[in-house]
Amino acid sequence: MTSTAQIPSTPLLPISPRPVAVIDIGATSIRMAIAEIHPDGEVRTLDTLVQPVDLGREAFAIRRLSRKSIERAAAILKQYQRVLREYGITSNENVRVVATTAVREALNRLAFTDRAYIVTGLTVETIDExxxxxxxxxxxxxxxxxxxxxxxxxxxxxxxxxxxxxxxxxxxxxxxxxxxxxxxxxxxxxxxxxxxxxxxxxxxxxxxxxxxxxxxxxxxxxxxxxxxxxxxxxxxxxxxxxxxxxxxxxxxxxxxxxxxxxxxxxxxxxxxxxxxxxxxxxxxxxxxxxxxxxxxxxxxxxxxxxxxxxxxxxxxxxxxHDMAVGGSWTAEFRNQIVRSALGLGRRFDFDEAHARNVAELSRKLFDQLKPEHKLDYRHEVILHVAALLHEIGLMINVRSNHKHALYVIRNSEIFGLSKSELLQVGLLARYHRRAYPQPSHEGYGALGREERVVVAKLASILRLAIALDDTRSGRIREIECTRESRQLVINVPGVDDVSLEQVAMRQNAGLFRDVFGMPVLLRAGR
Structure with missing residues (x-):
């Protein structure tokens, strides 16, 4: 009779909560909250500190922060840093520092954030409304x-x-x-x-x-x-x-x-x-x-x-709470952004059925082309919003609707999107037709290289989605992307004739070919 030795199981050690801190640089005070984030996402605040500053009075009056105020703020941040070490928080990855209205409106805000970094090594993020x-x-x-x-x-x-x-x-x-x-x-x-x-x-x-x-x-x-x-x-x-x-x-x-x-x-x-x-x-x-x-x-x-x-x-x-979810946009928050974008589109009497279908096709293209574009979830949301609003400029002028779309989006508010993200949405709408992105174009030339690449990638995907709904019938809803002989093949299951869409695809796929180095072939389902 053969006996089987029992291997003792090693008990799982409980995961320790993660200590974090946030610092809010406001108009009248600099406040810090120290907390721990538990594995289940629960946030428990351990300590709060507040120190008065007079940044708002200067920023709102003369739009500059004095050297004295900058040094005062830097000294407070240095003091807070010592407290953080007492709590075992030594990595800047576990600390988020934000500045709001007062620093944002100061013309010398870069001098403020640079001085804070030199003194503490902390990056101060100036956040918009x-x-x-x-x-x-x-x-x-x-x-x-x-x-x-x-x-x-x-x-x-x-x-x-x-x-x-x-x-x-x-x-x-x-x-x-x-x-x-x-x-x-x-x-x-x-x-x-x-x-x-x-x-x-x-x-x-x-x-x-x-x-x-x-x-x-x-x-x-x-x-x-x-x-x-x-x-x-x-x-x-x-x-x-x-x-x-x-x-x-x-x-x-x-x-x-x-x-x-x-x-x-x-x-x-x-x-x-x-x-x-x-x-x-x-x-x-x-x-x-x-x-x-x-x-x-x-x-x-x-x-x-x-x-x-x-x-x-x-x-x-x-x-x-934002740190607890890793700074990512939850599905609930994504829905809030989309609802706000739909509200803006309705104010400009957009073709909602077409916009929704292009947005859904954009999402599917984004998902199936991840190995090529290597972008994250936030970029999918930006693409989705741009797809919803790409024709918003039609109410102003048909001929230059893409340029008017950029202006409208940049000067509107979509809940949850920063000014930088609104610019990206606007540029995607601007490049949904006609000219390819150029450094001389308004807004695009001011972007950094990484953002320019993102806009080019997403705009090329948006153009493919628009071609797929060229008939505005919504008959193409499912797609299957494959790579064959160094080209992208988009199969459309359940649709026998895509001749109209193939014409539109030949006109719209040039930017995708230039960005990703792959021509595009649209093929009817078999």
């Missing part, structure tokens, strides 16, 4: 989903910052509108200083300027009785902590608009020293508190909200 909206959504979406009243409703999510007011309209998890408005507490204070307004007239002056922006907001976001307003930001959290005795500081908390208005009236009557003594605020908080709370109050009143929900979520929460 679209990236702020995307990160905000990443942070706020879990909060909305967890609340029964907000999960399936229509929420106006707003933050009155030092430089801008960010607004997202979300319904059932879908972003209906996103916009950044040049309304901020520091900007309002600068207007007061420039106008030398008497103390007795300060309130009326602030209300007048806030109301101008609110009129635009109301036009963009139509009032609706089903709306619910969600407010986040340091100033509204400060007010909530003093008005809501039972708030745990974490969950969504309803705050009556009338109570907020009363507290705002009280704060606006006080000077900064009194606010510091009475409410325990820092001097930075005391300076911006009144104008910011007035902005929140008037926003709630403009949308006829008897109360608003105060949320503890901030930009750093969104950054941490």
């Amino acid at each position: 679209a990236e702020v909206s995307r990160i905000t959504y990443m942070g706020i979406a879990p909060q909305l989903r967890s609340d029964p009243e907000l999960a399936d409703g229509r929420s106006i999510v707003a933050e009155v910052g030092g430089g801008n007011t960010e607004v997202l309209v979300i319904r059932s998890g879908n972003v209906l509108h996103s916009q950044s408005y040049r309304l901020g507490s520091l900007r309002l204070l600068q207007l007061l200083d420039q106008a030398r307004v008497l103390p007795s007239r300060r309130r009326g002056f602030l209300e007048s300027h806030i109301r101008r922006t609110l009129d635009n907001m109301v036009d963009d976001v139509q009032p609706d009785p089903t709306n619910r307003m969600v407010a986040f930001g340091g100033d509204i959290r400060f007010a909530a902590h003093r008005l809501l005795d039972d708030w745990d500081g974490v969950s969504l908390a309803p705050l009556a608009t009338d109570r907020l208005a009363e507290f705002t009236d009280e704060v606006l009557k006080l000077d900064e020293d009194t606010i510091v003594r009475r409410y325990g605020a820092s001097f930075i908080e005391a300076e911006t508190l009144g104008p910011a709370l007035l902005g929140y109050t008037m926003l709630a009143q403009a949308f006829q909200q008897p109360s608003l929900f105060v949320c503890d979520t901030n930009l750093r929460d969104g950054l941490l």
Whole structure:
């Protein structure tokens, strides 16, 4: 009888959580959050730090940051770096540093980011409004989903910052509108200083300027009785902590608009020293508190909200969630981008059936040609959006519609796409017909080599997809790409006659041949 020896199994060791940190360089402070990301994607915040800076006052007034402010910011980052080492975070891959409105608007922002890199080795990423909206959504979406009243409703999510007011309209998890408005507490204070307004007239002056922006907001976001307003930001959290005795500081908390208005009236009557003594605020908080709370109050009143929900979520929460998914665009986020693009297309009365079919064919070509183009998931989204919007310029002018498409897309907002990504989408639409990419063309010549190659690759794929739907009948939906004798063969199963599409393919495949070195043959299914 033969016995079989039992090999003892080695128990699997638990995977340790990954320590990470995010640093947010804002208009009035530099804040850091240290957290750990668990294997299941859960993010647990370990520590938060804040240091005041005065970047916004300089950037908004003279559009430059002083040497003193740059050195102050660099010193804070160096201090934060020492704290990171205490937490065992020594690799810059586990740290993300972003700068928002103040640094973005400074003409010498490169001097700022370069100095930070020289002192700390950290790369400061200056993010635009679209990236702020995307990160905000990443942070706020879990909060909305967890609340029964907000999960399936229509929420106006707003933050009155030092430089801008960010607004997202979300319904059932879908972003209906996103916009950044040049309304901020520091900007309002600068207007007061420039106008030398008497103390007795300060309130009326602030209300007048806030109301101008609110009129635009109301036009963009139509009032609706089903709306619910969600407010986040340091100033509204400060007010909530003093008005809501039972708030745990974490969950969504309803705050009556009338109570907020009363507290705002009280704060606006006080000077900064009194606010510091009475409410325990820092001097930075005391300076911006009144104008910011007035902005929140008037926003709630403009949308006829008897109360608003105060949320503890901030930009750093969104950054941490973004790091937890590896900075990749989730399927849910991709859908948000596509919905926003469809909304833009509908405003220009595009041929939606044709656009959708070209977009789907582009996706299939992108997927089957991965060994050739070697691009990632984000590029597929950019191609998909460009395919949806490639004819958006037809409403303006038929003959030069490709050029008008570039202009419209570059000057529009598509939720989740940065200005750089919008330019790439616009260039793909510009090159869906006629001339091939040239260095002298608007926008294209300013791209770096890597981005130019990406645009050329994606534009060549887009032209193939357009040829496949040349009849606009949608009859070609499935394709099979093969490589035969150094050429790309696109087989169309289930379609016996593709003679019209073959003519279009011969006209459209030249760019693909030049970029990938492969001619294209379109063949009917057998």
